[in-house]
Each structure stands twice: as C-alpha cells, then as structure tokens.
Amino acid sequence: MTAPSTLNTLHRENAVEILRTLPELSVDLFFTDPPYSSGGLHSGARAQAPGQKYVGGDVKTKYVEFGHDNKDQRSWTFWCMTWLSEAFRVAKDGGNLVCFSDWRQLPSLTDAVQGAGFIWRGVAVWDKTPGRARPRMGGFSQQAEFMVWATKGAVKTDIGVCLPGVFSERLPHPKRHMTEKPSGLARDIVRLTPAGGVVCDPFAGSGTFLLAAQEAGLHWIGCEIEPAYHELASQRLGGAT
Numbered sequence: 001m002t003a004p005s006t007l008n009t010l011h012r013e014n015a016v017e018i019l020r021t022l023p024e025l026s027v028d029l030f031f032t033d034p035p036y037s038s039g040g041l042h043s044g045a046r047a048q049a050p051g052q053k054y055v056g057g058d059v060k061t062k063y064v065e066f067g068h069d070n071k072d073q074r075s076w077t078f079w080c081m082t083w084l085s086e087a088f089r090v091a092k093d094g095g096n097l098v099c100f101s102d103w104r105q106l107p108s109l110t111d112a113v114q115g116a117g118f119i120w121r122g123v124a125v126w127d128k129t130p131g132r133a134r135p136r137m138g139g140f141s142q143q144a145e146f147m148v149w150a151t152k153g154a155v156k157t158d159i160g161v162c163l164p165g166v167f168s169e170r171l172p173h174p175k176r177h178m179t180e181k182p183s184g185l186a187r188d189i190v191r192l193t194p195a196g197g198v199v200c201d202p203f204a205g206s207g208t209f210l211l212a213a214q215e216a217g218l219h220w221i222g223c224e225i226e227p228a229y230h231e232l233a234s235q236r237l238g239g240a241t
Contacts (some may be wrong), residue, residue: 007198007219010210010237012230015202015223019086027221028197030087031189031209033100033181034080037071077108083202084116090200091118094156096192099148100126100181109148118150126185127168147189161191176206176232186212193218207233214238 011018071079087097097118101109106123114120124147133143169182190212193199199213204222206229213220214237224230 006221008214008221010204010207010222010224010230010234012225012227013223014225016083016086018221018223019083019090019202022086022090022200022221024089025092026198027087027090027200028092028095029190029193029199030091030095030097030099030202031186031199031213032098032201032203033179033205033209034083034203036102036105036179037076038102038104073108076105077112080109080112081115084112084118087200087202088117088152091152093153095152096156097148097150097152098124098189098192099150101146101148103142103144103146106146106148113148113150118152121149121151121155122165123148124163125166126181127166129168129170131170156194159192159194163188163191180206181208183208183212187215190216190218204233205229207236211236 006022084097091097097113099109099113110120110123126145126147128143128145130141130143133141135141167182167185167188169184171180171182186209190199190209193213193216195217196219198219198221199209200221201209202223204210204224207222207224210220210222210233222233224233
C-alpha cells in the first residue's frame with residue numbers, strides 16, 4: 001500500500017527521486033506526459049528552449065518555460081528507461097501505463113517501455129482536430145500526438161472499460177501550459193483505474209491528469225519540478241501540496 005502521506009500529494013521534486021520512494025505494487029495507472037526533448041531532427045534544434053520548439057511564431061501567449069527538454073535521442077531513451085523501470089516496480093500487477101509522445105519520439109518510447117518490463121499493448125491517438133493542425137507543404141499535417149499503452153502483466157478486463165483508439169478534442173486557447181492535454185481525454189483515460197485506485201503522474205505540468213483522477217474520486221500522486229507549474233497545478237487541485 002502507498003503511504004497515506006504520499007497519496008493526494010503534488011511533490012515539487014525530481015520525478016525519479018519520488019518514484020524511488022514509492023512502495024512496490026502500489027499504483028494502478030501511470031498516466032503522464034513527459035518532456036519530449038523533441039521539436040527538431042538535429043541536436044541544435046532539440047537544444048532550443050521549449051517555447052521556440054513547440055509554440056508557433058504567430059502565437060501571442062507567452063508561456064512559462066520548462067527545463068529537462070534538451071536531451072538527444074540516446075540520452076532521452078536512457079532517461080525514459082530510468083523512470084519507467086521505477087514505474088514498473090511501483091505498478092500493481094495488471095496496472096496500466098499511458099504515456100504521451102510525439103511522432104519523433106514514438107519509436108524510442110516504445111523501446112524504453114518494453115525495456116523497463118512493461119508489455120506494449122498499442123498506441124492511441126489524440127487528434128487535435130483540423131483547427132489545431134500544423135500544415136506541412138508537400139506532406140501530411142501534424143495534427144496528432146500519441147499515447148503509448150502498456151501493462152504490467154495481463155490486461156485487466158474486469159473493470160468493464162473499452163476506450164476508443166482515437167480521441168478527437170480541440171484544446172481551447174490560451175492554454176495553461178504550452179504542452180497541455182485536453183481535460184475530456186484525461187477523464188476518459190482515468191477510467192482505466194478501479195474504484196479507490198491510485199493514479200500517478202510523474203510529470204504533472206498544469207495538473208490536468210491529476211485533476212481528472214481527483215474528480216473521479218480516485219487517489220493520486222504527482223510530481224512537478226517547475227515552481228510556476230507546481231503552483232498552478234496545486235491551485236487547480238484545491239491547494240493540495
């Protein structure tokens with residue numbers, strides 16, 4: 001069982017350090033959106049600040065920057081293996097992992113997920129809708145991000161949940177976080193957690209996934225190392241710190 005002092009707590013510490021303190025077999029769902037360290041095909045582009053990589057030049061909103069987003073492909077994969085290995089230890093048997101990725105990091109993430117011990121079950125799609133697409137001349141628009149789904153052991157079918165493979169939801173602007181994900185999607189994903197279960201988001205950002213868990217009456221554990229986003233997420237969660 002997870003210690004009561006840890007449940008329903010948003011930590012402002014390094015995610016790996018917090019995961020190492022959690023007991024084995026204590027989390028039902030890891031639902032998270034880690035820094036992608038993406039936004040470019042070359043090291044110079046990846047080393048830019050997130051606001052340069054992920055926010056279009058025509059966007060007027062100024063978002064708070066976040067760190068830990070400048071790894072190259074190999075170091076990002078190694079880092080994912082580090083936190084995913086801890087997540088595997090902490091996950092309950094039959095527990096789920098749902099982790100966001102963009103198209104560039106999708107192959108590396110699926111490798112890391114399996115290397116950590118999870119069974120890769122598939123990929124779901126967040127369709128941002130045509131109004132949020134980034135056109136690419138001569139090819140396909142960038143209109144989607146992806147959720148890698150994996151389990152620790154067999155899939156639990158007794159919760160009676162069957163989710164779609166594509167979630168079409170247009171995120172309102174301005175966003176709270178430059179890489180924010182939709183609330184409706186989050187509410188659907190936390191349904192994978194049984195009543196009274198525990199949802200963990202090691203990279204909470206503005207707290208959308210944790211808030212969905214809280215609204216569903218579930219326990220939650222979160223980490224967000226950036227002070228501004230930790231404060232924002234804490235406010236959304238009703239002052240829990």
